[in-house]
Amino acid sequence: MREVVAAILTGARSPEEISRVTGVRTGCKTECIQPILRLLHAAGIEPKPVEGGWQWYGKTVTIWEISEELKQKYSIKGFYFVEDENLFKKVMEKIQNR
Known part of the structure; x- marks a missing residue:
């Protein structure tokens, strides 16, 4: 890049x-x-x-750009934005702490 x-x-x-x-x-x-x-x-x-x-x-759109309103609205329809974001953060922490 x-x-x-x-x-x-x-x-x-x-x-x-x-x-x-x-x-x-x-x-x-x-x-x-x-x-x-x-x-x-x-x-x-x-x-x-x-x-x-x-x-x-x-x-x-990336996970960081999804509004809280949309996360709430679609979480009841089977989307796991918050869980996905938390998992992504965990993975990134592991990579950064190598």
Whole structure:
């Protein structure tokens, strides 16, 4: 991802511009765009999909971005957002404490 950050710092303002400079995402069009969109967002850039383009679905929601309201609403329908988040935290703690 260093190349993506470097591309943003040197003026790239869209996933397409980043792809032209780095080659990232040229074989993958759906999930590989996620880190690019997040890094652009972190840089204060909100890119818009190319008109007539495809496979540009925006950022995928992560467990950290699900609102408490949605967690509550769907927990009664069999979703385990809180449990998933707690498990993820445990796994990350183990990895960090190696």
